[in-house]
Amino acid sequence: MDLLRPDQILTLAAFLGGLGLLWWLVIRNRGALTARIAQDRRLRVLDRVGLGPGDHAMILRVDARDFLLVRLKGAPAVLHPLDPAADARPEGVQ
Structure with a gap:
């Protein structure tokens, strides 16, 4: 009694080959796929940093405006609009 027949090995090899090809196509076109998925979204998370547990x-x-959202455990969330003109000013200039 054979554990694997030749037709089962061939089917498994074809499946793994197709899966590998699909993985390679996704990795190769990652930027275009990401842009297509995020194309119609109004809200995006640009960056997130942990400040502590929770x-x-x-x-x-x-909608092309940036906000800082700070969420602390046991306190209400704080949402602060970021001024795009502040990024253009040199350091130390008010």
Whole structure:
């Protein structure tokens, strides 16, 4: 009694080959796929950093405006709009 017949080995090899080809296509076109998925979204998380257990800060983009969201355990979330002109100013200039 054979554990694997030749037709089963061939089917498994074809399946793994197709899966490998699909993986290679996704990796190769990752940027285009990501852009297509995020194309119509109004809200995006640009960055997120953990401040402690259960605490984090995020930079959100909503309709081309950036916001800082700070969420601390036991406190209400704070949402602060970020001024795009502040990024253009040199350091130390008010």
